[in-house]
Amino acid sequence: MTEKFSKIALRMKSNVIRELLKVTSKPGMISFGGGVPDPDTFPRFEMAEISKEILENEYKLTLQYGSTEGDPILREEYISLLKRESGIEGIDVDNLLVTVGSQSALDLISKILLDEDSIYFVSKPVYLGAASAFSLRSDRHVYMSLREDGADIDEVEQNLQEIENRGELNKVKFIYTISNFHNPAGVTMSLEKRKRLVEIANKYDVLIVEDDPYGDLRYEGKPIDPIFKIGGQERVLLLKTFSKILSPGLRLGIVVGNKTIVKKMVTAKQATDLCTPSLTQRIAARYLQRYDLLSQIEPTIALYREKKDLMLAELERSFGSMEGFHWTKPEGGLFIWFTLPEGFDTAEMLERGKAANILFVPGEAFSLDNTCNNSMRLSFCLPPREDIIEGVRRLKKIVVEYGKEKNLL
Ligand SMILES: Cc1ncc(COP(=O)(O)O)c(C=O)c1O
Incomplete structure (x- = not known):
């Protein structure tokens, strides 16, 4: 077989x-x-109450297929959460796509960006889920060594320069990075390195994929601006998820990025799962409306x-x-x-x-x-x-x- x-x-x-x-x-x-x-x-009691309400009163929507882009209320609420959480502005619902967790976003990114000969940058150690999604399409990864303050950016630049020298820069599709509290390494990229990474990505015209499932789970120190905020939507694709701050069982991830990329991911998602479950999206949307997630x-x-x-x-x-x-x-x-x-x-x-x-x-x-x-x-x-x-x-x-x-x- x-x-x-x-x-x-x-x-x-x-x-x-x-x-x-x-x-x-x-x-x-x-x-x-x-x-x-x-x-x-x-927050099971709060979610139970919301679930009952929306199943009874909004069943025409929550028990039905939804749009591939995702629940408009959830996307609106998420835009205001991003603003409160990290001061991200200048985005609208068309910059957002709701996925079945960030894992699905990684898979969609792999589908729309990677060919067999594509090159991508990942850290060493690398998040297993990203490695699985990317390596299926191409095994041409370039490692970034990790330090206490995040990836070694000099090394990234050297490698990009070498790739350019051998005429393959157009094969480099993205730099994948976990900016906060890396999985598995636990380290966080400093502000200085985030800025340098954006400079280098601008210089070599490479997309940055910033995966940030843990940013809200900060126990010490001050939050650092997301790479997305520094580099903007033309340079950075930001992946967020509800898994670590609400519940992974909802299977909800949010992609924030350039509208052309988001639109292509929407098309790819149509072939994958048509849409993210309407029910869990509306639970999260109503939760965000009713409670202050960040204080919760x-x-x-x-x-x-x-x-x-x-x-x-x-x-x-x-x-x-x-x-x-x-x-x-x-x-x-x-x-x-x-x-x-x-x-x-x-x-x-x-x-x-x-x-x-x-x-x-x-x-x-x-x-x-x-x-x-x-x-x-x-x-x-x-x-x-x-x-x-x-x-x-x-x-x-x-x-x-x-x-x-x-x-x-
Ligand atoms: C870095 C990173 N990205 C993505 C994911 C996937 O999260 P989910 O699909 O639950 O949103 C995880 C989960 O552990 C993770 O650590």
Whole structure:
């Protein structure tokens, strides 16, 4: 049967994190694996009330097909949210497309922009979902190394210059970046780097895809202007989502960008799913009208801040004095990137983790070439406090046992 599969289907790989989710429910398991929000943060009673109202009173719309572009009320509300949240102005509903989560937006971007010989820039480590969407169409990625203040922009420029020198600049389609609290690395791009990135993208005429699911989940420090605000809609395509601030089950993402690109994505979406569910779009729209989302998420921010601080403290307690062990200290988002000395293979260690009831995502899941083997992604948002403490204890035990066995410690 496999001989019937398309070339694209043959390139598809099962997502390691989705596989991990299957063992998460094993009794006694502590998971630092999936980046799934804490369900107690979902405003379920408010959403239940809205759902009842709109199902009874707006059933002609909410139970019907909707436009591919998305619910006009949701798009209007989102425009005012973007203005309040980051001072983004000068956009109207035609700059916005509502997708089935940002994941679907990544897939649409891949469809409308990438050919087999197209070149695109991604960070190393890279967000797995983006890597899967882009690499299906083209394997010509260029890596951007990540530093504490975001991607190495000098390296980006050097690579663009080299590509121009060999006459392939027209093949470069976009630079994909997660500006705030990177998944998996936890780092945030500084304002200075955002400005430089825009300058370079202008110079070489390359689109920037700014994926920002976590920007509102800031626990420390001051918000930084989105790259979209600096570069404008002609240069930057901004991806937002309700997954981490309302609920991922709604499956709602928002694309903000140049109208020609948005229109092409609309056409591509027609072939994918016709429209994003009308019901969940209207739930989110009415929620935005009724509540101030940004103040509603304050308790979530407080909860995640505490969990993040706890995990950082536990890592420090367990690994602080061990040479060659280091980890990022995110100011927001859901992830810490934990790097072990060379020689530690976190994919191999995961098997021991499963047996010892502790899950994490091996670093190799975030590379397109099976590298990052001595790192792992730790997510602190879901486990309760006592599990964070116990989980890091189990992790330490595995690390020490593995390290001794392989003569790495
Ligand atoms: C960087 C990034 N982009 C996109 C997504 C996809 O989010 P969703 O499809 O739930 O909107 C995620 C989810 O974890 C993510 O971390």
